[in-house]
Amino acid sequence: MIEVTDIRKTFTVRERTGRLRRRRITVRAVDGISFTVRSGEFVGYLGPNGAGKSTTIKMLTGILTPTSGTVRVAGLDPSRRRTALARRIGVVFGQRTTLWWDLPLRDSLTLIRHLYRVEPSVHRRRLAELVELLDLGPFLATPVRQLSLGQRMRGDLAAALLHDPPLLVLDEPTIGLDVVSKATVRGFLERVNAERGTTILLTTHDLGDIERLCRRVMIIDRGRLAYDGDLEKLRDVAAADRMLVVDLERPGPPVEVAGVTVERVEGPRQWLRVPRGMNAAAVVAALAGRHPVADIALREPDIEEVITRLYREGRITA
Numbered sequence: 001m002i003e004v005t006d007i008r009k010t011f012t013v014r015e016r017t018g019r020l021r022r023r024r025i026t027v028r029a030v031d032g033i034s035f036t037v038r039s040g041e042f043v044g045y046l047g048p049n050g051a052g053k054s055t056t057i058k059m060l061t062g063i064l065t066p067t068s069g070t071v072r073v074a075g076l077d078p079s080r081r082r083t084a085l086a087r088r089i090g091v092v093f094g095q096r097t098t099l100w101w102d103l104p105l106r107d108s109l110t111l112i113r114h115l116y117r118v119e120p121s122v123h124r125r126r127l128a129e130l131v132e133l134l135d136l137g138p139f140l141a142t143p144v145r146q147l148s149l150g151q152r153m154r155g156d157l158a159a160a161l162l163h164d165p166p167l168l169v170l171d172e173p174t175i176g177l178d179v180v181s182k183a184t185v186r187g188f189l190e191r192v193n194a195e196r197g198t199t200i201l202l203t204t205h206d207l208g209d210i211e212r213l214c215r216r217v218m219i220i221d222r223g224r225l226a227y228d229g230d231l232e233k234l235r236d237v238a239a240a241d242r243m244l245v246v247d248l249e250r251p252g253p254p255v256e257v258a259g260v261t262v263e264r265v266e267g268p269r270q271w272l273r274v275p276r277g278m279n280a281a282a283v284v285a286a287l288a289g290r291h292p293v294a295d296i297a298l299r300e301p302d303i304e305e306v307i308t309r310l311y312r313e314g315r316i317t318a
């Protein structure tokens, strides 16, 4: 569905160096990225601010032309076939709306039918389906500018999917949403992917989105692809050490187990850092043989911890 080969995008910017002096510098926003997304995949695309995510999305949707390299989306070259491509993809930018600000949501969605020249009967059926799935009914008559952010986002999702594109590209779709709206949007995207087989590329800073929705993640850092693979494997690649939280029957000095560091002691509770590669079950067995243990919990690092650590250590290559 998406095939990207060694794409680069550079921008020339003028930087002030003195009161009147300026010099031209070249910013490499995307610096040699290749990847393939197959039909039906749900892929997360993440990276820190300024990493090159939006620039990539703009090249995929034909808004920007790559400085070099090739892009094929749904079999087309996006920058040359922008109109043809528009029929095959849906795009949602969380920070901007594609809806008409002063029109009621229903009218905006009707105008989109004309833009994509969708048959009225097909449009009616599809609209009814999206209205139900996204629960748009209560505010179809409300002008877009009066919608809450969550309602507007649901409207934008409907607008992007009305022409039933096989590919949906989302740039920060849950930004600024409250917990309930986030859950609605995530649940909806999950269904669209599972039931209609829509391929989804999701850019987000919200790791909750990624954990809930994507099996595969790509991480971009300073214009380069730093990781492309399984979300679960990412934990392994980078996994922070695991923490074993042990409740002894009574307070005591830090326990001693070879290879394990006691990080914290609070009354009868002790936090043990178990290095990666060490068998946690063996640690538990060694402990239980020597100390009266009331309870034990093993805490796996969450994905946020993993990614923060990857950035900090500057080693994000899988």
Ligand SMILES: Nc1ncnc2c1ncn2[C@@H]1O[C@H](COP(=O)(O)OP(=O)(O)OP(=O)(O)O)[C@@H](O)[C@H]1O
Pocket (backbone or CB within 6 Å): 011, 012, 013, 027, 028, 029, 030, 047, 048, 049, 050, 051, 052, 053, 054, 055, 056
């Ligand atoms: N039109 C432009 N002109 C000059 N520089 C640009 C332009 N667009 C992007 N850049 C630069 O390219 C780099 C990548 O920007 P991009 O917007 O793709 O990052 P991003 O990963 O989407 O960041 P964010 O998470 O903050 O949205 C940044 O250094 C940015 O300043």
